[in-house]
Amino acid sequence: MAFxxxxxxxxxxxxxxxxxxxxxxxxxxNRIVPGEGLRLFEALSLPLGWIIGLxxxxxxxxxxxxxxxxxxxxxxxxxxxxAVTLALGAAATQLTPPDNTLARVSPASGLWLLLLAFTLMxxxxxxxxxxxxxxxxxxxxxxxxxxAVILGSGALDGVxxxxxxxxxxxxxxREAVGHLALAFGxxxxxxxxxxxxxxxxxxxxxxRRPVLGILNILQTIPSLALFGIMIPIFGWIAxxxxxxxxxxxxxxxxxxxxxxxxxxxxxxxxxxxxTGLTGVNPATREAAAGLGMTRPQILxxxxxxxxxxxLLAAIRIVLVQNIGLAVxxxxxxGGGFGTFVFQGLNQTAxxxxxxxxxxxxxxxxxxxIALDLLVEAxxxxxxxxxx
Amino acid sequence: xxEIQNLTRIYGTTAVVxxxxxxxxTGQIAALVGTSGSGKTTLLRMINRLVEPSAGRxxxxxxxxxxxxxxxxxxxxxxxxQGHGLFPHRTVAxxxxxxxxxxxWTQDQHRARVDExxxxxxxxxxxxxxxxxxxxxGGQQQRVGVARALAARPDLLLMDEPFGALxxxxxxxxxxxxxxxxxxxGTTLIIVTHDMEEAVTLGDxxxxxxxxxxxxxxxxxxxxxxxxxxxxxxxxxxxDRPFRLLSLTPVAEIIAEGQAEGAEIPxxxxxxxxxxxxxxxxxDRLPVEGGxxxxxxxLRAQAAPTARAAE
Numbered sequence: 001m002a003f004x005x006x007x008x009x010x011x012x013x014x015x016x017x018x019x020x021x022x023x024x025x026x027x028x029x030n031r032i033v034p035g036e037g038l039r040l041f042e043a044l045s046l047p048l049g050w051i052i053g054l055x056x057x058x059x060x061x062x063x064x065x066x067x068x069x070x071x072x073x074x075x076x077x078x079x080x081x082x083a084v085t086l087a088l089g090a091a092a093t094q095l096t097p098p099d100n101t102l103a104r105v106s107p108a109s110g111l112w113l114l115l116l117a118f119t120l121m122x123x124x125x126x127x128x129x130x131x132x133x134x135x136x137x138x139x140x141x142x143x144x145x146x147x148a149v150i151l152g153s154g155a156l157d158g159v160x161x162x163x164x165x166x167x168x169x170x171x172x173x174r175e176a177v178g179h180l181a182l183a184f185g186x187x188x189x190x191x192x193x194x195x196x197x198x199x200x201x202x203x204x205x206x207x208r209r210p211v212l213g214i215l216n217i218l219q220t221i222p223s224l225a226l227f228g229i230m231i232p233i234f235g236w237i238a239x240x241x242x243x244x245x246x247x248x249x250x251x252x253x254x255x256x257x258x259x260x261x262x263x264x265x266x267x268x269x270x271x272x273x274x275t276g277l278t279g280v281n282p283a284t285r286e287a288a289a290g291l292g293m294t295r296p297q298i299l300x301x302x303x304x305x306x307x308x309x310x311l312l313a314a315i316r317i318v319l320v321q322n323i324g325l326a327v328x329x330x331x332x333x334g335g336g337f338g339t340f341v342f343q344g345l346n347q348t349a350x351x352x353x354x355x356x357x358x359x360x361x362x363x364x365x366x367x368x369i370a371l372d373l374l375v376e377a378x379x380x381x382x383x384x385x386x387x
Numbered sequence: 388x389x390e391i392q393n394l395t396r397i398y399g400t401t402a403v404v405x406x407x408x409x410x411x412x413t414g415q416i417a418a419l420v421g422t423s424g425s426g427k428t429t430l431l432r433m434i435n436r437l438v439e440p441s442a443g444r445x446x447x448x449x450x451x452x453x454x455x456x457x458x459x460x461x462x463x464x465x466x467x468x469q470g471h472g473l474f475p476h477r478t479v480a481x482x483x484x485x486x487x488x489x490x491x492w493t494q495d496q497h498r499a500r501v502d503e504x505x506x507x508x509x510x511x512x513x514x515x516x517x518x519x520x521x522x523x524x525g526g527q528q529q530r531v532g533v534a535r536a537l538a539a540r541p542d543l544l545l546m547d548e549p550f551g552a553l554x555x556x557x558x559x560x561x562x563x564x565x566x567x568x569x570x571x572x573g574t575t576l577i578i579v580t581h582d583m584e585e586a587v588t589l590g591d592x593x594x595x596x597x598x599x600x601x602x603x604x605x606x607x608x609x610x611x612x613x614x615x616x617x618x619x620x621x622x623x624x625x626x627d628r629p630f631r632l633l634s635l636t637p638v639a640e641i642i643a644e645g646q647a648e649g650a651e652i653p654x655x656x657x658x659x660x661x662x663x664x665x666x667x668x669x670x671d672r673l674p675v676e677g678g679x680x681x682x683x684x685x686l687r688a689q690a691a692p693t694a695r696a697a698e
Binding site: 281283284286287288289290291292293294297302305306 | 435437458459460461462463466468469470471472473474475476485486489532535536545
């Protein structure tokens with residue numbers, strides 16, 4: 001009988017097999033010098049490395065066949081991701097000589113490719129199954145718990161990134177709070193200003209072009225250029241206007257970072273507010289007015305509830321965008337995970353860069369998925385259309 | 388009584404409604420008929436001030452509507468539109484109780500009113516109260532739309548093509564139900580339609596509009612027998628004229644003495660129904676329920692404008 005080859009499976013297999021051939025980890029005498037690459041077979045003690053390598057290879061090749069049920073594929077891919085992660089931890093523990101605090105074992109290209117191959121397989125399998133909202137919410141929570149358990153178990157403590165973490169766990173907690181404050185604070189500000197602005201340009205169509213035009217221009221200014229403009233302006237204000245410095249205005253630090261993120265958030269919030277409101281069926285609006293609702297009543301009782309899915313979509317865009325963008329705040333002393341990224345870049349310590357980058361990516365992913373689920377939960381009923 | 392006096396609406400340089408005056412007596416149905424762009428909808432929307440008149444005024448029971456806050460005015464006037472405009476995020480009960488809640492009725496009051504209206508429109512309250520609009524058929528949505536318009540017991544009800552989205556069978560039933568409910572409640576009703584058939588079926592008075600002007604305003608029989616302009620006769624359509632005329636009178640009004648064979652026809656059936664029955668069953672006289680007959684000759688006499696004029 002003929003076996004059909006899955007094209008996506010073939011792609012994942014090529015990526016993953018390349019990962020098995022390329023170095024799995026890098027062993028470095030200290031955190032800055034370039035190190036020696038070790039393949040999965042070499043990085044782990046003798047039978048273990050070969051067993052894991054061969055099993056992963058077999059899974060990748062078997063994944064090329066069409067005949068796998070999606071749920072089985074999902075489970076296998078998830079187990080493979082966990083296996084690769086634990087193999088990294090084991091390799092780090094085995095390779096680091098005892099009592100040596102300088103040597104580092106970092107993830108290398110092979111590990112990243114293996115993780116990429118299996119997470120792609122995971123995502124591919126998941127997209128083929130239609131799962132209900134509660135199950136997907138449970139899956140998200142489960143994934144977070146799993147990560148917490150693996151990190152908490154100490155299995156990865158030998159890995160370079162975790163060693164960097166161990167050296168700065170207090171700082172990490174502070175920067176994490178700072179990062180969240182930047183992302184959520186700028187989102188809150190953008191909603192506070194952007195929602196009324198969106199409603200205002202909905203009410204007076206003549207204002208739409210100029211307002212959206214200005215916000216569009218703001219959106220296109222590169223973040224570094226924006227800081228370049230703001231540093232002298234806010235610096236001058238802080239120095240010359242009484243009370244400004246006490247109120248937190250400063251050329252560098254948290255204030256300009258917050259302002260920049262806020263400005264970037266305005267366009268998505270304002271334009272989605274407008275889209276959501278104009279998307280409401282005119283007959284519904286007409287009926288609301290004809291029944292004797294006042295303008296504020298129409299807005300609060302009819303338009304905003306019906307525009308809610310589009311507004312939540314805006315919050316999703318802004319939150320994911322700002323979690324990523326907040327890294328740049330590290331450059332001007334604004335705090336957040338960017339602090340580690342830029343420190344690491346300055347010291348050519350890639351492990352420190354990862355300590356900033358990995359949690360940022362994880363945060364953005366979790367925020368994005370969680371809000372997607374929320375959008376779906378509220379958008380389940382038909383929007384303002386001919387119900 | 389609704390008095391529309393010299394009402395005009397100008398957009399830019401075009402007059403969409405030009406100097407229209409008409410009066411609707413309390414408890415009557417006035418149908419505004421015209422092609423699209425005739426200004427009939429704008430005229431209707433000026434009555435509840437969704438559109439502000441450029442000139443002229445509207446008096447409801449002698450009171451000038453310009454003196455009432457627009458949203459307070461609208462809460463006193465029922466309003467139902469094509470495509471019903473139900474709030475898709477609210478249940479049937481919440482939709483119907485919109486105006487009572489705006490008026491600050493107690494929960495007990497508006498709940499009782501919702502059930503009363505659902506029963507009036509032959510929808511089982513326990514079954515329909517908590518449904519969402521998208522869980523209803525087109526005909527049910529339309530009925531909920533009218534129930535919502537009637538919720539606060541308005542003396543005046545405005546309807547803009549309320550049956551436009553319904554298929555012909557449901558539409559005829561909905562028209563009949565509306566007519567019955569209107570008679571029962573004594574509500575004054577002004578309805579906009581592009582369909583002369585609907586206007587003749589429902590209207591005590593028909594106002595024909597074209598290019599913003601009121602061409603003719605009178606009872607259906609007058610519009611049918613003596614159209615004021617060629618536009619009005621075009622709108623009536625020469626082919627259907629006699630049948631529309633017959634549809635205005637019930638059988639009860641032309642009963643003659645005598646005996647006839649075959650199935651009886653109800654007293655409240657229209658002459659049009661009687662003619663159709665004669666032609667279909669090949670009879671030239673029909674027995675009427677409760678005694679008497681109706682003859683093909685008498686039907687023929689009623690179908691011509693000259694006969695009516697002679698009466």
